[in-house]
Amino acid sequence: MQDIDAKSYSTAKVATRIGVHRDTLLRWLRGGKIPEPRRDRHGWRAFTENEVQRIEQFAKLGPSEVTISGTSHRPAVGMKRLEALDWDFADAKTGYLTHSLHPYPAKFIPQIPNTLIQELSSVGERVADIFCGSGTTLVEALTLKRNAVGIDASPLACLISRAKTAVLAQEERELLVSLASRAEESAQSLVAEGQARLFPPVALSSQAPRPDSHAISFWFEPFIVQELADILSWCKALPTESTRNVALTAFSSIIVAVSKQDSDTRYVRRRKDLHSGDALRRFSRALADAVQAVWEFTELVESRFSCSVYNADVLSAPDIGPVDLVVCSPPYPNAYSYHLYHMTRMLWLGMNQPWFKKVEIGSHRKYSSKSPKRASIETFRKEMSQILGWLRRHLRAGRFACFVAGSSTINGRKYSNTDVISGAAQAQGFREISRIDRSMQDTKKAFNPAIGKIKQEQILILQNGGQTSS
Numbered sequence: 001m002q003d004i005d006a007k008s009y010s011t012a013k014v015a016t017r018i019g020v021h022r023d024t025l026l027r028w029l030r031g032g033k034i035p036e037p038r039r040d041r042h043g044w045r046a047f048t049e050n051e052v053q054r055i056e057q058f059a060k061l062g063p064s065e066v067t068i069s070g071t072s073h074r075p076a077v078g079m080k081r082l083e084a085l086d087w088d089f090a091d092a093k094t095g096y097l098t099h100s101l102h103p104y105p106a107k108f109i110p111q112i113p114n115t116l117i118q119e120l121s122s123v124g125e126r127v128a129d130i131f132c133g134s135g136t137t138l139v140e141a142l143t144l145k146r147n148a149v150g151i152d153a154s155p156l157a158c159l160i161s162r163a164k165t166a167v168l169a170q171e172e173r174e175l176l177v178s179l180a181s182r183a184e185e186s187a188q189s190l191v192a193e194g195q196a197r198l199f200p201p202v203a204l205s206s207q208a209p210r211p212d213s214h215a216i217s218f219w220f221e222p223f224i225v226q227e228l229a230d231i232l233s234w235c236k237a238l239p240t241e242s243t244r245n246v247a248l249t250a251f252s253s254i255i256v257a258v259s260k261q262d263s264d265t266r267y268v269r270r271r272k273d274l275h276s277g278d279a280l281r282r283f284s285r286a287l288a289d290a291v292q293a294v295w296e297f298t299e300l301v302e303s304r305f306s307c308s309v310y311n312a313d314v315l316s317a318p319d320i321g322p323v324d325l326v327v328c329s330p331p332y333p334n335a336y337s338y339h340l341y342h343m344t345r346m347l348w349l350g351m352n353q354p355w356f357k358k359v360e361i362g363s364h365r366k367y368s369s370k371s372p373k374r375a376s377i378e379t380f381r382k383e384m385s386q387i388l389g390w391l392r393r394h395l396r397a398g399r400f401a402c403f404v405a406g407s408s409t410i411n412g413r414k415y416s417n418t419d420v421i422s423g424a425a426q427a428q429g430f431r432e433i434s435r436i437d438r439s440m441q442d443t444k445k446a447f448n449p450a451i452g453k454i455k456q457e458q459i460l461i462l463q464n465g466g467q468t469s470s
């Protein structure tokens with residue numbers, strides 16, 4: 001929508017200016033928290049400067065009205081209102097900004113952390129995701145003017161999180177755009193070369209290094225290996241960390257598509273109709289899209305807010321400093337094996353996959369093994385208890401930790417992970433403040449199909465000490 005005159009603003013522009021998601025602004029309007037503006041002749045909302053300033057003020061003060069006692073530095077929290085919200089977000093767009101830079105199984109939709117961050121923290125505070133995965137919470141925290149802290153044991157998750165929260169300088173953006181063009185030109189020259197020779201060339205002339213593993217020839221066609229090796233060497237040669245993170249994430253995002261692996265949730269080999277130049281072309285497109293998304297994010301986020309991403313096993317009690325809010329979705333026991341499904345990506349990126357395999361919580365492999373020592377729901381309970389004990393030392397007193405969790409089936413028996421986490425939390429001194437049910441759309445959360453679709457999950461809100469709200 002265009003502004004109807006120099007002094008009016010569309011819903012999208014207001015949302016961008018005050019740093020909230022458009023859906024949040026619409027929710028405030030629907031809930032009568034902020035007044036409806038007039039409409040232009042096409043029926044679009046047209047906010048005046050005065051109205052925008054009032055909304056800005058409302059966003060800064062924290063949009064809740066009931067205060068929890070004992071947390072004087074905290075914004076007010078209305079748990080009842082939180083519970084009354086429609087958490088299904090059935091029609092919400094989920095791929096805005098950098099959210100669709102890289103596929104990531106079992107990531108949550110951004111509307112969940114967005115709402116929790118707005119309701120349970122204030123501008124300038126520190127929001128952590130202790131299982132940050134692809135960085136959904138971190139992106140939302142930064143756009144909402146909070147500082148962000150992420151932890152994940154997967155080095156790939158950390159790379160993606162860093163790319164999604166990267167801020168680029170104009171020269172860095174131009175460099176990445178020229179790399180995308182270079183890849184596209186190389187793809188075109190390969191096709192031309194292939195046509196002249198009648199058959200596509202088997203290999204490029206480049207001597208770019210590639211991983212030394214039999215898994216590479218098992219999962220990739222030789223001509224794809226050559227193209228990927230070239231692309232990887234270009235990405236690694238980029239001069240800054242931000243540009244390397246964005247380019248390597250674009251590189252990783254195409255790996256499964258150009259391999260023989262069926263999909264991100266199916267670890268079997270199948271033939272794919274791949275042609276010479278395909279990897280280069282896909283990379284070029286992925287990078288061009290990534291640069292555009294990261295640039296949009298760069299323009300939105302203020303430089304005074306920072307993001308730290310720790311590649312660590314959360315069970316090793318990493319020192320992340322004090323935090324004001326935790327929003328996370330833990331790995332569900334027996335639901336997925338990130339170390340396995342991301343194996344080829346990690347191999348190409350030279351990441352320590354064997355270490356991650358060892359420390360990964362919940363992996364299907366650990367729960368489905370034939371060994372009598374295989375993991376059980378008790379394993380998960382003990383891990384959660386240890387994590388919550390550590391978390392209590394980092395989360396400020398009276399503040400909240402939100403866990404988005406569903407159920408798991410282990411050895412044919414169904415368990416509520418929310419129950420397990422809540423029990424472990426209470427034993428560590430947290431209080432359960434709220435438990436909200438939500439339905440998931442099939443397309444919004446990918447799991448291993450062999451384990452079955454998870455259609456319901458819960459948002460568990462725990463408080464560190466303090467007292468319960470109304």
Ligand SMILES: C[S@@+](CC[C@H](N)C(=O)[O-])C[C@H]1O[C@@H](n2cnc3c(N)ncnc32)[C@H](O)[C@@H]1O
Pocket residue numbers: 104105106107108130131132133134135136137151152153154157312313314315328329330331332338359360361362
């Ligand atoms: C459900 S995913 C989180 C997805 C995230 N909410 C998102 O939107 O992308 C769970 C994450 O826990 C991570 N994880 C598993 N074991 C871990 C451990 N021991 N320490 C830290 N992170 C771990 C996995 O790598 C995975 O990224």
